Amino acid sequence: MKKLALIILVAGFCGFLLVLPTHYALEKTSDDKFCAVCHEMAAMSASYAKDTHSGANKSGVSAKCVDCHLPHTSLARYVLQKAKNGIVEGYIHFFGDPDSIDWVKNLKNREHYVFDSGCLSCHTKVLENELLPTKAKQMHAHYKELLGTQKEIKCASCHVGVGHNFELRNELEYQKPTYKIYEKKMKELRGE
Amino acid sequence: MSNLSRRNLLKISALAAAATALGANQSDSNAPSWDGEYDVIVIGSGFAAHAAAVKSAMRGLSVLMVEKMGRVGGNSVINGGIFCVPLSPKQKAQGINDSRELFFKDTLKAGRNLNNPALLELIFSRANDALNLTLECGAEYRDFLEQSGGHSVPRGYKTSNGTGAGIIQPMQARFKSLPNTEVKTRTKFDKFITDDSGRVVGVEVRENYRFDNKLFDDDRENKSGDKKLYRAKKGVVLASGGFCADKVYRKLQEPLIPDNAQTTNHSGATAGAMLEAFRIGAYPVHVSHLQFGPWASPDEKGYGLASKFNVTASFRYGISVDKKTSKRYMNEIADRKTRADKMFEIIGKDENYPIHFCDSRPVKHMLKEQFDKLLASGALKRFDTLDALAAEYGLNASTLKQTVAQYNEYVKQGKDPDFGKILPKDGTDISVPPFYAMRGVPKLHHAMGGVAINNKAQVLSSITNEPIAGLYAAGEVTGGTHGASRLGSNAILDCLVCGMVAGENV
Amino acid sequence: MIKRVLCLLFCLACAGFASDELSVKYPLKPHHEHLALGCADCHENQGDEPSKFKAIGDKGCLSCHKSKKLLAKRLEFMDVLKANPHNSVHDGPTLYCDECHNEHKESTNMCLECHEHEVKEWMGVTP
Numbered sequence: 001m002k003k004l005a006l007i008i009l010v011a012g013f014c015g016f017l018l019v020l021p022t023h024y025a026l027e028k029t030s031d032d033k034f035c036a037v038c039h040e041m042a043a044m045s046a047s048y049a050k051d052t053h054s055g056a057n058k059s060g061v062s063a064k065c066v067d068c069h070l071p072h073t074s075l076a077r078y079v080l081q082k083a084k085n086g087i088v089e090g091y092i093h094f095f096g097d098p099d100s101i102d103w104v105k106n107l108k109n110r111e112h113y114v115f116d117s118g119c120l121s122c123h124t125k126v127l128e129n130e131l132l133p134t135k136a137k138q139m140h141a142h143y144k145e146l147l148g149t150q151k152e153i154k155c156a157s158c159h160v161g162v163g164h165n166f167e168l169r170n171e172l173e174y175q176k177p178t179y180k181i182y183e184k185k186m187k188e189l190r191g192e
Numbered sequence: 193m194s195n196l197s198r199r200n201l202l203k204i205s206a207l208a209a210a211a212t213a214l215g216a217n218q219s220d221s222n223a224p225s226w227d228g229e230y231d232v233i234v235i236g237s238g239f240a241a242h243a244a245a246v247k248s249a250m251r252g253l254s255v256l257m258v259e260k261m262g263r264v265g266g267n268s269v270i271n272g273g274i275f276c277v278p279l280s281p282k283q284k285a286q287g288i289n290d291s292r293e294l295f296f297k298d299t300l301k302a303g304r305n306l307n308n309p310a311l312l313e314l315i316f317s318r319a320n321d322a323l324n325l326t327l328e329c330g331a332e333y334r335d336f337l338e339q340s341g342g343h344s345v346p347r348g349y350k351t352s353n354g355t356g357a358g359i360i361q362p363m364q365a366r367f368k369s370l371p372n373t374e375v376k377t378r379t380k381f382d383k384f385i386t387d388d389s390g391r392v393v394g395v396e397v398r399e400n401y402r403f404d405n406k407l408f409d410d411d412r413e414n415k416s417g418d419k420k421l422y423r424a425k426k427g428v429v430l431a432s433g434g435f436c437a438d439k440v441y442r443k444l445q446e447p448l449i450p451d452n453a454q455t456t457n458h459s460g461a462t463a464g465a466m467l468e469a470f471r472i473g474a475y476p477v478h479v480s481h482l483q484f485g486p487w488a489s490p491d492e493k494g495y496g497l498a499s500k501f502n503v504t505a506s507f508r509y510g511i512s513v514d515k516k517t518s519k520r521y522m523n524e525i526a527d528r529k530t531r532a533d534k535m536f537e538i539i540g541k542d543e544n545y546p547i548h549f550c551d552s553r554p555v556k557h558m559l560k561e562q563f564d565k566l567l568a569s570g571a572l573k574r575f576d577t578l579d580a581l582a583a584e585y586g587l588n589a590s591t592l593k594q595t596v597a598q599y600n601e602y603v604k605q606g607k608d609p610d611f612g613k614i615l616p617k618d619g620t621d622i623s624v625p626p627f628y629a630m631r632g633v634p635k636l637h638h639a640m641g642g643v644a645i646n647n648k649a650q651v652l653s654s655i656t657n658e659p660i661a662g663l664y665a666a667g668e669v670t671g672g673t674h675g676a677s678r679l680g681s682n683a684i685l686d687c688l689v690c691g692m693v694a695g696e697n698v
Numbered sequence: 699m700i701k702r703v704l705c706l707l708f709c710l711a712c713a714g715f716a717s718d719e720l721s722v723k724y725p726l727k728p729h730h731e732h733l734a735l736g737c738a739d740c741h742e743n744q745g746d747e748p749s750k751f752k753a754i755g756d757k758g759c760l761s762c763h764k765s766k767k768l769l770a771k772r773l774e775f776m777d778v779l780k781a782n783p784h785n786s787v788h789d790g791p792t793l794y795c796d797e798c799h800n801e802h803k804e805s806t807n808m809c810l811e812c813h814e815h816e817v818k819e820w821m822g823v824t825p
Contacts, residue, residue: 135761142739151734158733158762166772173775181568181819185561185778262794269788270812353780357788378794459811494812561779569816 026082030066038089040098043171044164051165063122068163072117103172114156114163224385226394229423230256230374232698233395234431235381235465238268239356239687240667240694241431242363243325244649245373247695248429254372256422258395260380261403261460265360266433267668268687270458270495272503273351273358274338275326275688276681277319280349282337288345292316295347299682302342302527303675306478311673314647315682315689322688323349330362336557339508340680341486342527344614348681354500354559356684378402380417381465384428384472384663390655392472392662394423403460408451409440411464427662427698430651431691432465434639434668436482441467442636445480455636456485456495466669469643473655474663477671478641483678485637486531489630490545491571498630500562501555501572502548503680505628509620510550511599512632514538518582518591520599521546523611529677532634539633547585549629551622567628575627585629596622638678641671649694664698666690720748724802727825740801759795766791773821781820783809798824 028034032054036045048054048065055062070085071077092098120126127140139158146152156162164171174190177183231253234245241257249255263269277283278295295316300307331351338348351358367373380401385394398417407413435441436455441463443449455461470476487507489498506512507524512535514521522534535546555563566572575581578596582589600621602608608615643665644652650659667687674682726735738744740758741751756766763769770785780787783798786809799805805824809817 138739139762142734146734153733161772166768167774169772170775177775179819179821181564182775182778184564186775189778262797263789264792265788353787355787357790361790491815492812493810493814496812496814497816565779565781565813565816565819568819569813571815 026079029082029086031064035065038093038098040093040101040103043103043168043175047164047167047171050167051163053163063163066118067122068114068118070118071115072121104169104178107169107172110156110160111154114154116155119155224394224421226423227420228256229394229425230254230372231424231426232256232429232695233258233422233424233427234429235395236266236431236433236667236669237264237360237364237375237377238266238431238433238667239359239684240433240669240691241429242268242360242367243322243688243691244429244431244664244666244695244698246325246329246363246367246370247692248426248698249367249370249373251695252371253426253698255367255370255374256424257367257373257375258379258381258397258422259375259377260401261458262378264364264375264377265357267356267457267461268684269355269357269360271356271456271683272499273354273356273684274340274348274503274681275323275333275351275359275684276340276343276347276679277323277349277685278316278347280320280323280347282333282335282349283345283347286337286346288337290345290347294344298342298344299679300675302529302677302679304529304677306481306672306675308477308672308675310647311645311686311690314693315673315686318689318693319685322685322692325692326359326363326688329359329366331359333358338504338681339525339614340503341507341525341531342679343681354562359684359688378417379420381432381468382419383468385421386472389661390473390653392424392428392660394421395428396421405459409438410460411438411462411467412440424662427664429649429691429694429698430465430469430643430663430665430669431667431687431694432669434461434642435463435466436636436639437461438463442482442639446482449482449636453636454488454490454493454633456488456499457636458494466642469651469663469665469669472663473653473660474651474665475644475654476641477644478676479639479671481640481676482636483528483638483640484532484536484634486528486535486632486634487548488633488635488637489571490543490633491631492569496571497562497566497569498571498632500558501566501628501630502632504557505554506548506550506630509554509616510548510622511595512546512548513587513592513595514546515544515585515587518587519595520610523608523613524548525613526611527677527679528634528637535632535634545631545633547581547587547629548632549581549622549627551620551624552626552628553620553624555628572628572630575629576625578627581627581629585631638674638683639668640674640676640678642669644672645670645690647693648697649690650697664694666694724748727801727805729825730801753796756795759799763795766793776821779820781809783807783821783824 032045032048035041050056053063066082070081127144143153173182174186177186232248232255234241234255234257237257237259245255245257278290283290296312299312333349334352336350337346338350339346340348368375376399378401380398381395382398383396384392385396387393397420399420401417404410404414434457436457437459438461439451485499487499487502489496492498511520512522512524513519521538522531538544538546567574573584575584578593579589582592600623603615603619603621606615645665646652646659649664649666651663651665653660667690668683670690673686720737737748737751740754744751766784770782770791773782773784776782777785785791793808798808807817807824
């Protein structure tokens with residue numbers, strides 16, 4: 001009996017030793033401070049900083065990058081996706097050509113980058129909230145109706161500027177204008 | 193609204209229409225059932241309309257502004273925003289000597305002495321009041337004074353954003369902030385409603401009207417909208433603008449104008465509202481004098497940005513040459529009619545568009561954004577040498593260089609014996625590359641004529657030779673102030689002063 | 699039973715045909731199509747006869763798209779040249795949505811009326 005307790009204790013301790021750094025690593029690599037280390041994320045973090053989700057609100061509640069940009073359906077999927085992202089993005093950053101990514105075009109793929117399970121893990125009652133404006137309620141009902149069908153939509157399908165205060169396109173354009181005519185003006189603005 | 197009352201209303205408006213159409217007036221017992229009442233109703237939403245609306249609203253009157261287009265401001269928000277203010281504070285500060293005599297001389301010369309002296313006196317004497325009204329509303333102007341063609345001295349206040357919207361937007365905000373004011377866009381004015389005595393007591397309009405620029409003749413073909421009657425207790429100010437985009441009416445005046453002629457005007461600049469004023473007896477004045485803006489470009493549609501370069505830079509500090517001769521052919525800062533006539537002469541039938549150009553210095557007076565946009569559009573081109581410029585447009589390079597050398601000599605001497613141009617006092621000639629050039633064409637720009645008004649902005653009746661009670665007018669819909677040809681920047685002056693005066697008197 | 703099934707199939711076929719016909723006659727813009735919006739999502743309380751539907755106006759558009767100021771903000775980078783179509787130098791954030799944007803036919807660009815050659819340097823095709 002004592003032996004069993006010891007095994008459990010040791011296993012628990014080992015587990016704890018294993019979980020602690022994992023948790024620490026996950027924690028440290030989940031916010032904009034970490035994400036913005038890569039310069040290609042500058043526009044994302046700058047626009048996020050202006051959004052309520054960054055804590056720029058009265059209550060100070062905030063969401064981290066991973067709260068929206070990783071799936072929250074299960075711990076396994078979460079960790080797996082995070083590991084996958086880490087490898088792919090790390091590879092592109094160090095060995096690929098991150099500057100060639102057309103982020104403005106990528107904005108159209110927002111449904112791929114934002115996970116509803118993330119949204120709904122904070123906004124738990126949003127699909128049933130009676131206090132929302134009529135149109136929002138209608139569209140949330142529409143969302144629920146389409147769930148599981150081929151026409152399924154995502155939160156970000158409608159909430160285009162979410163998390164980035166409708167500023168992501170602007171930030172991207174300030175850094176790398178799609179239209180040449182803005183180039184000079186942007187440089188002047190940045191004092192170059 | 194119930195079906196019953198709608199039917200009644202239709203009957204009444206049909207009755208009103210029939211009554212006015214017959215020239216008869218309705219008796220009080222037959223008074224229309226109004227959909228709303230205001231002290232003042234202003235038709236249009238440009239400079240004149242805003243000056244009238246803001247001024248009357250400041251007096252505590254309730255004011256309705258009706259505009260048929262979806263956007264507020266008509267031509268006033270797409271023009272260059274240069275406002276002539278003779279004897280202005282900026283002239284004084286910059287040591288520019290101006291006088292009543294000089295202003296009259298310049299304006300009468302361009303107008304071929306057809307200008308109404310009382311109206312000229314009015315716009316001259318109230319210019320600074322109009323300027324102050326815009327400043328009070330929050331309009332901002334640059335320090336650099338423009339010298340539009342035909343003006344002997346710089347008089348032009350230019351809005352800081354380089355368009356008339358720099359005046360309209362603050363005035364619109366001011367108007368909306370005043371109590372009992374309302375703006376109805378997509379609301380077309382159709383008819384004046386008069387009482388027994390012939391006094392204008394209200395208007396018939398169509399709300400939810402949708403202008404259709406695909407129609408050849410929107411005024412007559414477009415039947416959209418819901419009819420409404422609004423009462424104007426004090427009066428109606430007609431400030432509906434000119435008709436340079438009216439393919440039917442302008443052709444009646446000048447049969448040679450092709451239907452597809454380019455105009456700087458927005459597509460809603462039609463004659464309908466003015467014709468309704470004629471129908472109730474307003475005197476027509478000078479309606480066949482149509483002005484072409486000489487500073488436009490064939491390489492862009494509508495108003496575009498060409499005028500920014502030609503008015504501010506090429507005409508004032510550079511020259512214009514005939515492609516066939518590589519020589520000058522006109523005084524580049526003569527009045528608009530003189531220049532447009534000269535340009536049409538050389539353009540002829542083979543689209544021989546003249547080339548306007550200057551060196552690198554004058555473009556610095558342009559607003560940077562406008563200069564960049566114009567250059568990027570390709571309408572304005574940049575050349576490192578005069579040879580390159582000549583090559584691009586098919587000019588004779590050696591003749592062109594002679595033309596430039598001759599002109600530079602004139603600048604040095606301060607006298608242009610060929611065409612009598614007033615040369616830049618700061619000695620700017622054409623010598624510091626790069627050079628900037630564009631092809632030019634005059635475009636239909638301003639209807640000189642319209643309804644006759646007196647110096648209280650009251651519309652004069654051809655039936656009584658007296659003012660039509662309850663009807664005022666201001667701006668391009670009126671005629672007489674500018675005579676045969678208006679000087680650049682005098683339109684904003686005319687519109688704001690007469691609109692303000694209408695707002696004071698209504 | 700077979701009769702019922704056939705009847706149901708027939709109804710479904712009709713409904714499918716009807717909505718196909720409607721979507722041909724009143725096509726949606728791809729971004730709205732993607733959201734699987736139905737007629738009544740925009741034409742609220744306008745009955746069930748599509749040929750009698752009225753334009754929904756700014757209020758209709760803004761019931762989802764919030765405000766003209768917000769729409770202007772999304773294109774703020776264009777403000778540097780005052781070319782932002784939702785906040786232009788001429789009009790500010792005041793134009794009617796359907797001055798340029800059409801749902802069931804091709805959209806237009808009002809700026810083109812005067813700036814034919816410049817517009818393509820400033821912005822893309824009107825959605």
